[in-house]
Amino acid sequence: MSEAVSFERLVAYYREDANLLVGDRPQRVAVGYAAGPLLETLGVAPRLGRSFTAEEQKAELPVVLLGHEFWQHGFGGRADVIGASVNLSRKVYTVVGVLPPEARFPLAVDLWTPLPLGRPMFREDRWSRFLGVLGRLRPDVGPTAASVELTTLAGRLAGAHTETDAGWAPQLTPLQERLVGHTRPGLLLLSGATGLLLTLACLNVGALLFARFQARTGERAVRAALGANRIALLQPVLTEVLLLVLAGGALGVLLALGLGRLLVDGYAAVLPPGGVPLVDGAQFGFVLAALAGSALLTGLLPAWLSSRSDPAAVLGRLTARFTAGRGALRLRSTLVAAQIAGTLVLLAAAGLLGRSLHRLGAVSPGFAPEQVLTARLALPWERYGDAAAFHRDVLERADALPGVLAAGAINFLPFVTGSSPVAFQVAGTAEDKGRQTEFRCVSADYFRALGVPLRQGRAFTSADDDAAPRRVIVNETFVRRFLADAPPLGRTLQLDGHPHEIIGVVGDVRHEGFAVEPGPEVFQHHLQKPWPQMTLVIRAQGDPSALAAALRQAVSAVDGSQALFDVQPMAARLERSLAGRRTSFGLLGAFAGAALLLATLGIYGAIAQLVSLRTSELGVRLALGAQPAQVIRLVLGHGLKLAAVGVAAGLPLALLSGRLVRRQLYEIGPSDPLTLTAAALGLITVALLACWLPARRAARVDPMVALRNE
Numbered sequence: 001m002s003e004a005v006s007f008e009r010l011v012a013y014y015r016e017d018a019n020l021l022v023g024d025r026p027q028r029v030a031v032g033y034a035a036g037p038l039l040e041t042l043g044v045a046p047r048l049g050r051s052f053t054a055e056e057q058k059a060e061l062p063v064v065l066l067g068h069e070f071w072q073h074g075f076g077g078r079a080d081v082i083g084a085s086v087n088l089s090r091k092v093y094t095v096v097g098v099l100p101p102e103a104r105f106p107l108a109v110d111l112w113t114p115l116p117l118g119r120p121m122f123r124e125d126r127w128s129r130f131l132g133v134l135g136r137l138r139p140d141v142g143p144t145a146a147s148v149e150l151t152t153l154a155g156r157l158a159g160a161h162t163e164t165d166a167g168w169a170p171q172l173t174p175l176q177e178r179l180v181g182h183t184r185p186g187l188l189l190l191s192g193a194t195g196l197l198l199t200l201a202c203l204n205v206g207a208l209l210f211a212r213f214q215a216r217t218g219e220r221a222v223r224a225a226l227g228a229n230r231i232a233l234l235q236p237v238l239t240e241v242l243l244l245v246l247a248g249g250a251l252g253v254l255l256a257l258g259l260g261r262l263l264v265d266g267y268a269a270v271l272p273p274g275g276v277p278l279v280d281g282a283q284f285g286f287v288l289a290a291l292a293g294s295a296l297l298t299g300l301l302p303a304w305l306s307s308r309s310d311p312a313a314v315l316g317r318l319t320a321r322f323t324a325g326r327g328a329l330r331l332r333s334t335l336v337a338a339q340i341a342g343t344l345v346l347l348a349a350a351g352l353l354g355r356s357l358h359r360l361g362a363v364s365p366g367f368a369p370e371q372v373l374t375a376r377l378a379l380p381w382e383r384y385g386d387a388a389a390f391h392r393d394v395l396e397r398a399d400a401l402p403g404v405l406a407a408g409a410i411n412f413l414p415f416v417t418g419s420s421p422v423a424f425q426v427a428g429t430a431e432d433k434g435r436q437t438e439f440r441c442v443s444a445d446y447f448r449a450l451g452v453p454l455r456q457g458r459a460f461t462s463a464d465d466d467a468a469p470r471r472v473i474v475n476e477t478f479v480r481r482f483l484a485d486a487p488p489l490g491r492t493l494q495l496d497g498h499p500h501e502i503i504g505v506v507g508d509v510r511h512e513g514f515a516v517e518p519g520p521e522v523f524q525h526h527l528q529k530p531w532p533q534m535t536l537v538i539r540a541q542g543d544p545s546a547l548a549a550a551l552r553q554a555v556s557a558v559d560g561s562q563a564l565f566d567v568q569p570m571a572a573r574l575e576r577s578l579a580g581r582r583t584s585f586g587l588l589g590a591f592a593g594a595a596l597l598l599a600t601l602g603i604y605g606a607i608a609q610l611v612s613l614r615t616s617e618l619g620v621r622l623a624l625g626a627q628p629a630q631v632i633r634l635v636l637g638h639g640l641k642l643a644a645v646g647v648a649a650g651l652p653l654a655l656l657s658g659r660l661v662r663r664q665l666y667e668i669g670p671s672d673p674l675t676l677t678a679a680a681l682g683l684i685t686v687a688l689l690a691c692w693l694p695a696r697r698a699a700r701v702d703p704m705v706a707l708r709n710e
Contacts, residue, residue, distance in 0.1 A: 004149060004150065006145060006146035006150075007135040007136060007137055007138065007146065009036065009135065009136045010134070010135045010136075011034050011037060011038050011135075012132070012133050013115070013132050013133075013134065014033055014131050014132060015032050015107045016030075016533060017029070017030055017031070017376065017565070018030075019088070019089050019378060019561060019562055019563045020087065020088055021090070021561060026562055026563035028376075028565035028566075029110040030109040031088070031110065031111055032107045032109035032113075033114070033115040035057065038065075038112060041136050042134075043136070044100055044103045045100065046065070046097040046100070047068060047098040047101075048081065048097060049065075049082040049096050052114055057115075060114055061114065062092060062094065063093060063096045064086055064113045065096065065097045065099055066095055066098045066110070067109060068098065068099050068100060069101075070111060082095055082096065082097070082098075089561075090380070091380075107132075134175070143172055146172055150172060153170075189349070189660065190584060192657075193349065193587070193591045196591075197591045199342065200339050200342045200343065201594075203335045204335075204601060204602050205244075332602075332609060333606050333642055335602065336602040336642055336646070337645045337649060338649070340603075340645075340683060340687070342595060343592070343595040344647055344679055344683055345653045345654050346588065346592035346595045347682065347683065348657060348675060349592070349660075349661055350585065350589045351675040351678060352661060352668060352672060352675050353584060353585040353588055353589075354585055355668050356664065356668050357581050357666075359667050360666050361578070363510070365414065365415070365509065365510050365514065366508050366518065367451045367509055368450070368451030369570040369573075370571060371540050371541070372451070372539050372544055372571070373536075373544035373547050373569055373570070374536065374537055374538075374573065375535065375566065375568075376533070376534075376535045376565055376567075377391070377394070377533065377534055377535070378533050378562075378563070379532040379562065380532065387530035390559065390562075391409055391530075392526075392527065393558045394536070394558050395408070395443055395445070397557060398538055398551055399445070401547060401554060403540050404538055404539070404540060404547065405539040405540065405541060406445045406448045406449035407443075407449055407536065408443045408448065408537045408538075409443040409446060410440055410442045410534065410535055411526075411531040411535070413535040413573075414509050414510065414511045415510075415513060415577050419438055420440075421436050421437070421439070422436065422437060422438075422495060422496070422522070423436055424436070424437055424493050424522065426482060427494055435482065437519075437520040437521060438511070438520065438521045440521055441523075441524055441525075441530075442460070442524070442525065442526060443526050444460040444462055447506055448539070449538065450570070452509055455476060455505045455507055457489045458504050459504055460473065460523075464525040464527065465525070465527040465528065466527055470495075470528055471501050471503045472495070472500040472524050473503060473506055473524075474488060474502055474506075474520070474521065475505070475523075476506075476508050477519060477520050483502075489503065489504070490502065493522065514574075514578065536564075544569050551567070552564045552567075581664070596686060599686070599687075600686055600687075601690075603643070603686075603687050603691060604691070606642065607638065608697075610635070610638060610694070611695075611697060611698045629699070631699045632699050635698050636688060636691050636692070636695050639687055640687065643687035646683070647680045647684065651680070654679070655670075655671050655676075658670030658671050658672070658676075
């Protein structure tokens, strides 16, 4: 790392789960290991105490920095915690500092300790690649120059270590992008939908206020004739609008406080470490700005437009009702058409997300998650040599439990973040150096326990231990991509500098989620490649959750200092993987429903106003022999024309919104014609229904009453 001159500081890190002993009871904690000046690279100072010294880093002394939240709930926020002892994985550590609340990056962990570079994973070979690196650039160096330097260094290493480093290239990513980049599309989508819904609500309220102000034209004309200026005329209007906006804003804040947790919980799986605050000063500032803008849009503009009428014409009643009413109707119709256009955008986006979510729900993960219980174990890396025997004993006890059909284990469970890419070479070839595949360490019964189908060859057995020749199983994608030239069974892969015989082929599993296509994978028996931290996979006869207590007892019987944690059914993990998409669809669907309601009310109000203005005309038509059905068609025709204009204006916007949500879609295009057609037809249908009641009222107009009132 010292060769990278573009950086002021560099720190390597990784995370693992460990067991904190509180008395005789083990408790799972997340531990971050750092090699380098962690706090200095992050640019933060300790809340209490100090950071690691260079001597502690080099000599791997047992010291820890407590995370702020862990300090609060684990030590009660004690100020005298510096110097306290922590029993972590049967080793006593000394607390030297406490992190500030904002130091939740780059990992969400309970405590940090110096990275032990003397562990076997660092000492034995160059094949393992699981460390993250965080760097602070020099002030005069930009990301592009730093990326070029890292690429040059990687090329130099690849030339010196062709077997292990060929084909690997660094990826330089800003920390902000790394933390929230994957959540940006969904959050931007919801932000845009929120803004659009706010605009539609303002248009609707503005149209209603404009109609209300128009109804009071005579009152304002009298006041103007008595000498009131425009400011005096607008003052009651402004007071009314201000009260309306403040009341609505207060109610909205209360709803935000109540529903904000639902949004955070829905995105919990994809939010950055530490999450986000539900309410802060910036959010309240945005709310105040939005309220001010809403007041201007909903109140001041309609009030100003309605105050432009001529008092003399109003007082003289020179066709004032007809002229002013027609002008108000045109403005209101324009606002309603804009509402329909915006509603179409939200309906189309919600429809695309809904269809995408439905298709994702129909995707097979590649295994049978029903009746499967999963639980994680975190054996310390210091006990690397005990890992194979420990997990073997735990699996034997788990397999003997009543109601257990099969018990297996894997280092990185599907749908749980974690991977271990390795370089490999197919024996007898030279052109594929630097190829990469995901590596999985599994027990003999893992595939049967999770329900992964065996396509060719055989699964692992207890005979495939450390004394047997090295053997691996590959998935179907690996065979298609790298072994299509000949049958896979019996072929040899060069991994970790050793030959491994392929003994079987299993079906593809979507490890990274429903929307991510399976990649090439290689599986090795855990007895040949021990892995300290594994996830148990238990297939049960009935409810898998009922086995949790018995499984904990089985682990405790093997080693009472080991904690079993993150115990949950596999089906629950799959459901949680779709939580973010479900939240986006639910919120966008709610926004679309609210927009549809606003559009319905707007159409109803516009048509009702039209019927009121044309009462005399409709009375004349009926007196001259027009049938009620003809009057109904006339009114419905006006509503249909209004809806058609809004839909025509909204279609281009809906196509644009489809492109904006493209990254949220699965196996469906952003301009899907079925979704757009359904949204447009649905809007037109709702518009006709909203026109039905005013149309019925128009058909029942008494011609004599209408002509007499005129």
